Amino acid sequence: xxxxxxxxxxxxxxxxxxxxxxxxxxxxxxxxxxxxxxxxxxxxxxxxxxxxxxxxxxxxxxxxxxxxxxxxxxxxxxxxxxxxxxxxxxxxxxxxxxxxxxxxxxxxxxxxxxxxxxxxxxxxxxxxxxxxxxxxxxxxxxxxxxxxxxxxxxxxxxxxxxxxxxxxxxxxxxxxxxxxxxxxxxxxxxxxxxxxxxxxxxxxxxxxxxxxxxxxxxxxxxxxxxxxxxxxxxxxxxxxxxxxxxxxxxxxxxxxxxxxxxxxxxxxxxxxxxxxxxxxxxxxxxxxxxxxxxxxxxxxxxxxxxxxxxxxxxxxxxxxxxxxxxxxxxxxxxxxxxxxxxxxxxxxxxxxxxxxxxxxxxxxx
Amino acid sequence: xxxxxxxxxxxxxxxxxxxxxxxxxxxxxxxxxxxxxxxxxxxxxxxxxxxxxxxxxxxxxxxxxxxxxxxxxxxxxxxxxxxxxxxxxxxxxxxxxxxxxxxxxxxxxxxxxxxxxxxxxxxxxxxxxxxxxxxxxxxxxxxxxxxxxxxxxxxxxxxxxxxxxxxxxxxxxxxxxxxxxxxxxxxxxxxxxxxxxxxxxxxxxxxxxxxxxxxxxxxxxxxxxxxxxxxxxxxxxxxxxxxxxxxxxxxxxxxxxxxxxxxxxxxxxxxxxxxxxxxxxxxxxxxxxxxxxxxxxxxxxxxxxxxxxxxxxxxxxxxxxxxxxxxxxxxxxxxxxxxxxxxxxxxxxxxxxxxxxxxxxxxxx
Numbered sequence: 001x002x003x004x005x006x007x008x009x010x011x012x013x014x015x016x017x018x019x020x021x022x023x024x025x026x027x028x029x030x031x032x033x034x035x036x037x038x039x040x041x042x043x044x045x046x047x048x049x050x051x052x053x054x055x056x057x058x059x060x061x062x063x064x065x066x067x068x069x070x071x072x073x074x075x076x077x078x079x080x081x082x083x084x085x086x087x088x089x090x091x092x093x094x095x096x097x098x099x100x101x102x103x104x105x106x107x108x109x110x111x112x113x114x115x116x117x118x119x120x121x122x123x124x125x126x127x128x129x130x131x132x133x134x135x136x137x138x139x140x141x142x143x144x145x146x147x148x149x150x151x152x153x154x155x156x157x158x159x160x161x162x163x164x165x166x167x168x169x170x171x172x173x174x175x176x177x178x179x180x181x182x183x184x185x186x187x188x189x190x191x192x193x194x195x196x197x198x199x200x201x202x203x204x205x206x207x208x209x210x211x212x213x214x215x216x217x218x219x220x221x222x223x224x225x226x227x228x229x230x231x232x233x234x235x236x237x238x239x240x241x242x243x244x245x246x247x248x249x250x251x252x253x254x255x256x257x258x259x260x261x262x263x264x265x266x267x268x269x270x271x272x273x274x275x276x277x278x279x280x281x282x283x284x285x286x287x288x289x290x291x292x293x294x295x296x297x298x299x300x301x302x303x304x305x306x307x308x309x310x311x312x313x314x315x316x317x318x319x320x321x322x323x324x325x326x327x328x329x330x331x332x333x334x335x336x337x338x339x340x341x342x343x344x345x346x347x348x349x350x351x352x353x354x355x356x357x358x359x360x361x362x363x364x365x
Numbered sequence: 366x367x368x369x370x371x372x373x374x375x376x377x378x379x380x381x382x383x384x385x386x387x388x389x390x391x392x393x394x395x396x397x398x399x400x401x402x403x404x405x406x407x408x409x410x411x412x413x414x415x416x417x418x419x420x421x422x423x424x425x426x427x428x429x430x431x432x433x434x435x436x437x438x439x440x441x442x443x444x445x446x447x448x449x450x451x452x453x454x455x456x457x458x459x460x461x462x463x464x465x466x467x468x469x470x471x472x473x474x475x476x477x478x479x480x481x482x483x484x485x486x487x488x489x490x491x492x493x494x495x496x497x498x499x500x501x502x503x504x505x506x507x508x509x510x511x512x513x514x515x516x517x518x519x520x521x522x523x524x525x526x527x528x529x530x531x532x533x534x535x536x537x538x539x540x541x542x543x544x545x546x547x548x549x550x551x552x553x554x555x556x557x558x559x560x561x562x563x564x565x566x567x568x569x570x571x572x573x574x575x576x577x578x579x580x581x582x583x584x585x586x587x588x589x590x591x592x593x594x595x596x597x598x599x600x601x602x603x604x605x606x607x608x609x610x611x612x613x614x615x616x617x618x619x620x621x622x623x624x625x626x627x628x629x630x631x632x633x634x635x636x637x638x639x640x641x642x643x644x645x646x647x648x649x650x651x652x653x654x655x656x657x658x659x660x661x662x663x664x665x666x667x668x669x670x671x672x673x674x675x676x677x678x679x680x681x682x683x684x685x686x687x688x689x690x691x692x693x694x695x696x697x698x699x700x701x702x703x704x705x706x707x708x709x710x711x712x713x714x715x716x717x718x719x720x721x722x723x724x725x726x727x728x729x730x
């Protein structure tokens with residue numbers, strides 16, 4: 001647990017969100033190559049990162065446009081020069097004025113609806129404002145998400161509400177679905193055949209797909225960082241994970257074999273995404289300050305401020321001597337989106353774990 | 366689901382954290398009365414709220430000093446005029462300079478340690494800097510938290526490390542424990558008998574305690590808002606809960622009987638604290654815009670952006686007609702600390718659910 005090799009990290013206060021730039025760049029290149037091989041466009045989902053610096057790396061690698069999950073992200077990224085934005089959550093009617101404002105400032109903003117009612121509201125809003133909203137319909141191909149069931153009669157009705165020519169106000173660009181490559185999107189369906197855009201997610205879809213016939217673009221977000229859930233599904237290795245939480249040992253319970261740290265769920269999030277996987281990593285995988293996994297320490301409990309690490313190694317180990325108060329550790333997250341959202345910035349580190357930059361994240365709606 | 370009675374709320378975008386000022390004031394008065402009856406001092410924990418406006422109400426009601434969980438909170442509240450602050454998390458050695466800086470700016474800051482090592486580090490830091498840190502030792506009286514076991518030989522050793530007179534650098538003020546009134550604090554113990562401060566938490570402790578003999582102050586935080594976990598333990602009623610998340614219906618799945626909303630775990634947090642209670646409220650209790658519980662709607666699933674509400678009422682109900690796209694709902698949180706931490710501000714509403722103010726929250730460390 002000697003921190004002498006990382007004098008810069010040792011000077012930082014904790015909890016702190018670390019971003020390994022080398023791993024991130026490798027992940028960005030890997031995904032872009034993969035999508036290029038599949039012969040479709042790539043529109044990264046920036047909700048995972050909410051960081052202009054990272055989105056610029058994705059664009060430089062070949063991404064076209066971005067996907068956002070809030071209009072706040074749309075505004076922030078548009079202000080930073082991104083002008084092709086898919087707002088991939090069905091819009092609330094009260095947000096239509098904000099969307100119009102963004103479009104009028106030059107943003108090529110695409111909206112999403114998943115109901116006849118929303119389609120009618122978007123169309124009516126566009127007509128009333130003398131604007132044509134670009135719209136995509138969300139379809140649920142794996143049966144447990146937002147979006148219309150492909151077999152639902154509401155699907156063609158929603159498409160009709162957006163395309164009745166004399167009404168104006170909206171233009172139906174295509175369809176999107178979260179998972180499953182083109183599975184569930186019936187290529188014989190008139191809606192799919194006529195769509196300019198058939199957009200699919202996610203990171204596992206993008207990395208597992210053998211064939212994206214009929215698909216025009218892929219969305220993925222978490223691949224930039226990867227996380228323990230992704231590693232648990234086999235789409236990355238633990239040492240691809242670019243995000244970690246720098247943490248300090250602040251106490252011991254020698255009687256129970258616990259280390260107490262300053263990173264509870266406020267720093268890690270409440271996400272326990274590996275709980276149902278083959279290997280449950282608790283609140284995160286415990287590594288030393290260089291990023292190497294420490295066998296025997298399990299991040300078993302967390303309250304708001306404290307992480308509690310249970311020692312499951314040699315019971316004769318002197319925990320106080322091996323992990324003294326002040327020891328820095330790094331925790332790999334279960335779910336990069338959830339852990340990232342607990343922090344307002346990234347401390348970017350290079351391959352030798354030296355801090356090289358601070359990048360801001362957005363939060364809010 | 367008519368929103369005509371709440372024209373102001375209907376103009377707000379969602380997700381949005383609402384704070385019912387009337388309920389909050391009632392909760393503040395109730396707790397202060399209770400602590401006054403017990404004859405001890407009250408030091409509210411402001412980590413739940415991280416809001417100066419709220420802490421001022423608590424002070425006006427009779428609270429003395431505040432409890433914080435980060436030095437960032439200490440800095441922000443000190444800048445707002447609070448000068449008696451207990452930083453109730455064992456301090457990381459790298460943070461001692463920050464603590465000193467606060468003390469030198471006039472903050473009466475009390476630190477916490479829970480190990481001999483930390484006590485020695487605090488003492489050495491104080492001596493090196495010509496400062497005497499005020500310190501409290503954390504004791505774990507319910508067996509599963511940070512803090513020393515009262516029976517651990519490290520407890521008197523930690524006290525000695527802070528009190529060896531010729532060393533200076535620190536002053537041992539007393540002890541704190543999270544739960545359990547004075548249970549677990551043996552009044553015959555020399556440390557307890559000599560302590561100026563015996564500080565206990567939490568909201569359930571404060572409301573359940575019959576007798577706080579030997580205790581000098583009580584800490585509690587969540588009582589300001591209460592939440593479903595507190596209601597599940599019986600220390601409040603559902604209609605005491607002052608915090609909710611304003612939410613919009615953005616779609617339906619008629620085939621499965623679902624409403625889709627714009628408030629997923631990003632707005633509610635991942636906290637599923639009622640899962641192990643007698644009544645599991647999923648990701649939150651679903652109310653109409655006036656705050657009245659809607660029987661039949663269960664907040665069963667959440668992803669980052671979407672809440673999925675399952676209809677369990679009359680299967681003949683036309684969900685699209687009853688809860689059209691754009692319908693506003695209010696979600697009561699499982700855990701007010703976790704839900705609050707997902708938001709940067711409060712929209713304060715009066716007893717008629719009209720917005721009357723916006724109050725800022727802090728985040729970070």
